[in-house]
Amino acid sequence: MTPTKPRDVQIAQIAPNTTVLRSRTWERLKFEIEYARQKGTTANSYLIEADSIALIDPPGESFTDIFLEELGQHAYYQRLKYIILSHINPNRIATLKRLLEAAPYATIICSKAGVNTLRSVLANQSFDLPSPREDEANDLGIEFGTNQTLKVHVVRDEETLDLGNGHVLQFRFVPTPRHPDALCTFDRGTGILYTDKLFGSHVCDDAVFDEHWKTLADDRKYYFDCLYAAQSTQVEAILTKIAEFPTRIYAPAHGSIVRHSRSVLTLDYQSWCEQQQKKDLSVALLYTSAYGNTATLARAIEKGITQSGVKVRSIDCEFTELEEITDAVQACDGFIIGSPTLAGHPPTQIQTALGIVLSTANQTKVAGVFGSYGWSGEAVDLIASKLQDVGYPQGFEPIRVKFAPTEETLEQCEAAGVEFAKVLNKAKKVRAPRQISVDGQTDRTGRAIGRVTGSLCVITANNGNKPVGLMSSRVSQAGFSPPAITIAVAKDRELECLANPGEKCVVNILKEGNTNLQRHFLKPPTPGTDRFADLETTLADNGCIVLTEALSYLECTVKNRMDCGDRWLLYAVVDNGKVLELTGVTAIDRRQASNQY
Numbered sequence: 359m360t361p362t363k364p365r366d367v368q369i370a371q372i373a374p375n376t377t378v379l380r381s382r383t384w385e386r387l388k389f390e391i392e393y394a395r396q397k398g399t400t401a402n403s404y405l406i407e408a409d410s411i412a413l414i415d416p417p418g419e420s421f422t423d424i425f426l427e428e429l430g431q432h433a434y435y436q437r438l439k440y441i442i443l444s445h446i447n448p449n450r451i452a453t454l455k456r457l458l459e460a461a462p463y464a465t466i467i468c469s470k471a472g473v474n475t476l477r478s479v480l481a482n483q484s485f486d487l488p489s490p491r492e493d494e495a496n497d498l499g500i501e502f503g504t505n506q507t508l509k510v511h512v513v514r515d516e517e518t519l520d521l522g523n524g525h526v527l528q529f530r531f532v533p534t535p536r537h538p539d540a541l542c543t544f545d546r547g548t549g550i551l552y553t554d555k556l557f558g559s560h561v562c563d564d565a566v567f568d569e570h571w572k573t574l575a576d577d578r579k580y581y582f583d584c585l586y587a588a589q590s591t592q593v594e595a596i597l598t599k600i601a602e603f604p605t606r607i608y609a610p611a612h613g614s615i616v617r618h619s620r621s622v623l624t625l626d627y628q629s630w631c632e633q634q635q636k637k638d639l640s641v642a643l644l645y646t647s648a649y650g651n652t653a654t655l656a657r658a659i660e661k662g663i664t665q666s667g668v669k670v671r672s673i674d675c676e677f678t679e680l681e682e683i684t685d686a687v688q689a690c691d692g693f694i695i696g697s698p699t700l701a702g703h704p705p706t707q708i709q710t711a712l713g714i715v716l717s718t719a720n721q722t723k724v725a726g727v728f729g730s731y732g733w734s735g736e737a738v739d740l741i742a743s744k745l746q747d748v749g750y751p752q753g754f755e756p757i758r759v760k761f762a763p764t765e766e767t768l769e770q771c772e773a774a775g776v777e778f779a780k781v782l783n784k785a786k787k788v789r790a791p792r793q794i795s796v797d798g799q800t801d802r803t804g805r806a807i808g809r810v811t812g813s814l815c816v817i818t819a820n821n822g823n824k825p826v827g828l829m830s831s832r833v834s835q836a837g838f839s840p841p842a843i844t845i846a847v848a849k850d851r852e853l854e855c856l857a858n859p860g861e862k863c864v865v866n867i868l869k870e871g872n873t874n875l876q877r878h879f880l881k882p883p884t885p886g887t888d889r890f891a892d893l894e895t896t897l898a899d900n901g902c903i904v905l906t907e908a909l910s911y912l913e914c915t916v917k918n919r920m921d922c923g924d925r926w927l928l929y930a931v932v933d934n935g936k937v938l939e940l941t942g943v944t945a946i947d948r949r950q951a952s953n954q955y
């Protein structure tokens with residue numbers, strides 16, 4: 359295994375008086391769904407050194423020490439006048455606390471929606487704020503007020519802040535259900551728009567700017583799907599809002615700075631939002647989360663649903679008007695309620711949302727419930743039983759997760775999202791009257807495509823340390839010299855580990871008559887269990903699992919991956935192969951129509 363590079367902070371000047379500090383990790387930072395492509399990430403902070411100095415977005419606690427060390431070498435903490443927080447993230451508090459202890463003259467800037475969260479997270483912290491000294495302040499040319507306690511300035515939408523030397527900052531509120539307090543900052547002096555989470559990607563590399571933007575396409579889309587697909591209406595509104603700025607560069611919180619592909623990426627965001635709006639099935643995901651655990655579960659369920667082609671409207675009930683909740687419940691085909699248990703109950707916002715659901719949603723809507731709890735977990739049971747009383751069809755079994763989710767529980771949630779979408783699709787088929795003319799043509803085409811057959815294979819690979827396996831009948835020989843194949847795989851997280859050139863896999867070609875393996879791999883994997891535990895296996899030279907009951911196997915290296923709508927098409931070179939049974943015949947997938955397996 360290649361040793362991973364240690365975390366570091368890359369520093370680069372990106373415009374006059376403007377420096378980026380990219381806190382980098384080459385490993386997956388968290389097990390949250392948005393990091394699943396395992397390409398590391400960067401937490402970008404920006405320093406504007408004009409007459410007054412402003413720092414935008416110090417990183418989370420994974421980087422506190424290395425970031426503060428680099429910042430200290432670059433700028434005097436005492437001269438730091440503003441710390442702008444584009445959104446309040448409890449994870450940032452560890453860094454913020456240490457920063458404030460070293461920078462006694464700094465004022466925190468955040469939005470009105472952010473200040474409450476800031477107060478509540480800071481309330482649990484004991485600060486050791488140094489007393490600023492008047493003589494030191496005078497030496498540094500800093501205005502010295504008498505009240506030198508923790509200073510927070512809550513900005514208004516469109517407010518400006520003049521840092522001097524032409525750096526006039528203008529703030530815009532860009533709220534989404536996930537980040538209701540989000541703030542974008544435009545610097546009129548440089549044309550840089552500090553976009554926080556927007557336009558980012560979780561990729562760690564040496565390129566500060568996006569010269570290589572074409573190679574980022576999949577990562578950007580994946581990032582959008584995880585963070586914004588369920589909030590496309592709000593994102594469309596944000597895009598209109600920020601279009602007013604004469605922006606030259608997007609400076610996001612993660613990944614490379616967007617200079618070369620700014621227009622392309624803006625158009626991509628517009629079209630991805632439009633694609634979401636056009637989907638004909640939709641889910642209202644109503645949740646609230648005091649400490650972030652239920653919100654993390656919501657993200658994973660959301661991902662499972664959107665990857666199945668169903669639109670999600672995610673609503674944090676704490677920050678949403680009742681009319682919007684009512685509107686979402688009326689418009690949706692299914693709804694999901696997520697709630698923590700606090701003092702034996704769902705919080706008030708969820709009780710209110712449940713009231714709206716019970717009085718608004720007709721009985722045909724598909725329902726789901728989930729939530730994080732600490733010891734008794736009454737909230738999920740209470741909501742589930744109320745929904746059961748009405749008789750809503752269930753999209754998945756109620757999900758209860760004790761405190762913070764693990765990687766397994768998030769997988770379970772994602773699988774539940776996929777399941778929910780399936781139930782919705784089935785319910786739609788039952789309801790929809792058959793449109794003879796249009797469906798007739800579609801059926802004819804589907805039946806014609808169905809005559810294309812493929813050999814049944816199981817693709818095995820390693821997702822981090824975890825072996826994964828997926829059935830596919832879309833494997834074809836693509837080249838002779840070098841021997842190469844193409845594999846079409848569903849846009850499924852299981853094989854996301856084959857996203858990059860150089861990744862290894864084994865194609866196990868199944869034998870006609872061996873229904874054991876076929877049945878095994880047709881079932882969806884159960885999260886947290888070893889899929890290969892009951893099978894006879896051995897390891898190939900490339901480290902992937904070989905199913906010894908297969909007819910033959912190919913050891914492959916991925917060279918390329920192409921986006922083909924609902925599938926990825928992998929092009930892989932065959933490095934090695936072996937026939938395991940000389941007399942058997944290849945199992946073939948014969949079907950009546952293109953949408954059957």
Ligand SMILES: Cc1cc2nc3c(=O)[nH]c(=O)nc-3n(C[C@H](O)[C@H](O)[C@H](O)COP(=O)(O)O)c2cc1C
Binds near residue numbers: 648732733735736
């Ligand atoms: C004030 C408070 C009261 C709580 N009461 C309960 C309770 O009655 N039953 C329970 O199972 N968990 C209880 N918990 C634990 C939370 O449900 C648990 O921390 C959960 O992960 C919170 O989810 P969230 O991060 O989505 O807010 C309580 C936690 C707090 C802070």
